[in-house]
Amino acid sequence: MATVNSCMFSISHATSQCSVKGEDVLLTKSFDKGDIYVICDGHLGVDAANFVRDHIVEEMLSRWPSQLPNWRNRAEVESHAAALQKAVCEAFAQTEIQWLARRHIAGTTLTVVLISGNLVTSANVGDSAAVIDSGETILELTDSHRIQTHTQEKARLEASQCHIAQLGFHLEGPAKPRDPGIGPLRVWPGGLCVSRSIGDLLSGSEIVPLPHIKQVLLPEQGSRIILASDGLWDVLHHRKAVLLVRPLPTSEAASALLSCSAAAGAHKRLINDDTTIIVIDIMPSASSPHTRTSLTKVSTGTELQNPLSQDSPQESSAQSCWMSCFSSTALPEVISSRQASSRKASISSSVNVSSVFQKDLVVLADVDCLEAFPDIRAMVQQASWGLHSQEDLGPSCKLDFALPLPETMLSLGPPHSFTPHGSEVSTSSTLSALRDTKPHCSDNATVMYKDMRAQYSEKVGTMGGVDSYISGTEVKPVLGVADSASSYDKVR
Template structure:
């Protein structure tokens, strides 16, 4: 018998079981499918599973899913697909641990979107694109969006959670106010004689959206600053549906999720596209990505089997009492709750790149917070410069912008015209 105060050994089988349980909780299985029917050939997708990165506390993996719905040509959608991810990752310091990396994502997404837009404008092309960009790290889902492509989440516990914003001027009153305050005009197409038709548009240019990447011929008040939402799923998982407006103009989220219930992600995506085409025909490029976030032992079918999801937006989802966890060791299983970690949709860079939440050391003193170029001492401009009510902020408080990014910031806020090119279709 062991004497009093001696250490009791833990059987290897128990240690291995704990390790396996923790691994299942930390690393869900990601299964996805995609489908598309083309009308104009302007929808593009990005699918990257198991991307590796080296962090301060080891090597970790993440997955990326992007949908780019171009308009007025394909140049902006292709450019964003090829460059956006690298621009986002370059805005995150390399020495962060996993939790810090996740916390830094919302601001890095803002910086990456703005840099991608700024770089594309220098090519003097007038096309534009919506973007819905999803990064999965463990059970954490981070979504950034501009335009009217959307991402919805159906957790295993039930309900529908909207992870993107709709930046159509017709439906977004706040964006209409922002554009008019920045110097733009919002109205319908005038066919002559005072008759107005169609959806609300931004003038000049006539774009129906208030946010996008590209669109150099419309005006700086059409901004690339994304709405960002970050949630953490429970270990029960969930299903993401990422689709262009070709789907959402035909189907509600409830119908889209119901029509593929019980199907694998690979089968669900074409089913949603077919359902949209049956509803209204092929009026636009119609693209869908379905991503299932599953416990490792979960079969590759829809995570829920009940006939209809709960309606409305819910920020916290709890498992029903009749549903039991497959993990036998409850001590090591996360609570069955989907938690909202971050949500922000402001178009103001000074509000999106501030340093209070959730990480104070993300921005370096002599590096531009947007384009990541080095800034000589004394040349950086604080993101808070020009604030009428700076509060406790001082002129030397960062993060800082280079002169060209400061010009873009002021132009987006309606304070000045930028020097970006307009109205050219050259292929530089």
């Protein structure tokens, strides 16, 4: 597919994916105003992730500023960027409202990268991260909302009287005070280990869908962006991931990262998580028209699409331009999202503020939508009022089957009977059900939970945020990638 980038950039991307639980989804889309890249990592199944993938782009495009700026006019670009911030935040919020209206308990992370002209906009809730490499600087474009590592988000939840604790030793809900726990800190009920997401109805109204947004201006030599779910970042540091694939062209970088992720996970004796990777190269275009090429690879290594052959002069030219960014022998500094926010003024003071094109990345904005757009927060609260209360989810439904799951999956309603760990749980207690919308009411609730039981009975699954292996009537705890202490090697 050939398109024209008004800032003389050629954009190519490659994807690679390995599915273990089947809860990661991705989307790439080019349109007349730019390119959109999306990764969702689902919780409690893939339903929320699929819904978000199918709706978020439409919500963003319907709010996109009607006219593009003159990309060589800094003032126009900044005005356009500010309008885009609110458009993206509203799109996240509206997607949340539409999903909650379905009364479904599943949730998902959401990370979006938008490229329009020489402006890159990244927005995220959850822990699917994106990093940009200019050759001079490696910059985190996202802010991880893991409660374990984000002190501000942890403090926000605690100030709202949220119950934060590790998983209990017997996988029966949160660890009691002074009792040993397993894995990272989580918010209860639900056991979610991130403070922001789309959906996750059980975790309460303080789990918000409002993203952190970062916007940067691309340098004249272009940049590379790596966008991935936590299956990659839990085993590879941002800096290591970037440097590992620097010598590789777009078409090979994504699959190489997937292989490195699998090897690193095996070396650390970690259970593989779903891993989804998008590598985006934004390079000076050698000629016009400027091409966007797409190469998709899955874990089998099968090439699904390759518009340009290896001998194509367009691809060779673009790759040589990208590699020329790294002629310097000095290794770039890694700047985290929170460091970039505090250093924004000093970074901006070193550039010509009237010029759009610079020698390195320029951080244009670093915005927490929860603070910047209180009106959107109020809109979400009003639309979801009552849904997060377990008593108000809907009419009572009976579960008339034995459910061999940890207590976290039975925290959907009033107190219930729970037999000792390792034996089968039997309940006929009433649960607050998901009313009103199909297929979540009355007898259909039984069907839904039977489907969930079948879905997770013979594979690794996420139950209330807990990685478990369910076999017969026995629940065997397994420390997944996110539960390993060594996985929290975060950039500071």
